[in-house]
Amino acid sequence: MMTLLARVLALLLMAAPTLALAEEPLNVQVPDVPLVDQHGRQVRLWSDLVRGQTVAINFIFTRCKTICSPMTATLARVQKELGAGGPPVRFISITLDVNNDTPERLGQFAQRFSPGPGWSFLTGEPDKVKEALVALGGYTPDKEAHRPLVLVGNATAGRWLRVDGLGSASSILDAIREVRAASAPPAELDVDSPSARDASAARYFTNTELVDQHGKTHRFYEDLIRGRKVLINFAFTSCKGVCSPMTKHLAEVQRKLGGRVGKDITMITLSVDPTNDSPESLARFTKKFGVGPGWYFLTGSRENISLVLKKLGGYTDDPNAHSSTLLIGDAATGMWVKAPAMSFVDNLVYAVEHLNDPR
Template sequence: MLIAIRVFALMLILLLGGLWAAAWMGRAPGEGVADAFLRRIGSFVGADMPAPSAGGVQLPQGMALGGPFTLVDQTGRTVTQADFAGRTLLVYFGFTYCPDVCPTELGTIAAAIDLMEEQGEQVTPVLVTIDPERDTPEALADYVTRFHPRMQGLTGTPEQVAAAARSFRVFYAKVERPEMNGYLMDHSSFIYLVGPDGLVRTLFRPESTPEAIAQSVRAHLRAS
């Protein structure tokens, strides 16, 4: 019995190793090895596991992100998802006091839109703050224009922001330490491609390149 278990374990290791090697060699442009590996497993067992689009992560079937929200834009006007109906968005949840990650990701969004040239006019970049205590409409108005002239900044009450974050499954939490002057916000750092219906089409991991994002957005615009 022990020998049989060892033989089975060895065969399983060899099988998974083979699938991993096939995933590494046969992954699509912009596709991560882990995503390609899952796709290979799905093909092997006969499951329908859609491959992620180039540059982005395809959402599992049956999983929906995004939806209705009520927030306040950088002009102080109350807006809902209806104000963005029919428009393609690149959405990021961050905050203006962020020292590194947020400026990097917002710069990536802006660069991706610029790379798309005329097609980029069809895409609206959006920053949703997770720090409404400090990120007033006035603060957002000054901040978002540093990245792109068409970027929208959204804030609101803590409850409104929390509701929007939940619909996108965004994690965030205030970080305070004795040695800190003020506080920072810990948060997840995905970029969301939102379709004209207000639902997320795909998402991009932190440090995705502008080229990969632009490629994926172009594909979605062609398909819509």
């Protein structure tokens, strides 16, 4: 006979599938080929430019009449927005037209975008350039038909993402922050050990900084998720739909869980409207529903909030179309389920308390 726990979790899992925590990584092997930059200096792609760095790489040619200029302009905005804060990011643009693109022509092309230090525009011997392009996924026999690809990577962690170079600067910034936050676990670490699971969870959730309703800054994984069970939902304060009844409903869940919230259980509500949801407006919103300690309503910069929302499947361009899903999880065990946030209170409480029970 099916136990009560099994029936509850079966109902929750039928409502929505298990949360996937893994992303398929790109397997990128950067060759250490000799190339020449826009200043005429010979550099080695791996050992001089990529090794130990976070990098953003695109593929252009100077006579391009379509996507190369707008794509390079977007990368220039990204470099400017990154500024001098945080670990450096190296920018690399590799020509698709070695027969025409001399270092001098690449230098003239680069000047139009006022690139800062740490941006190399590369050409070289045709076979060496082709080897680099093939390895990085930028090669095409017809340069006029090349894709607007930006390859973003953390060479130390081996974490690589492909981003649309004609998209927004913020999407490239999100990818840079994601790979920059990655860190490879020690090679000798047992992948099934608690330390390995913790390292994997830290890489996935990231320590992106967000701000709660009291104006306090938190690192998302280390301060709010590590070592606890968590309940995570999505809302915004000017919502005219589900947000108020959902928050009222989850406040009842908090009361049922009692003093464990704030100790071994954390509740998190992520704003899907960080432009308008300040800590002050979040504080006023929480006061209406009697939100207690241990429940964090989080906002922050659009880039930071967007990164976390995308990790959790809660990102939306339209706040009014946001998800009303509740995520229930334990990063220590890797057990995660989704449920409608308006499920019966007792079912949600039971699912939290018995999340790690044997099935």
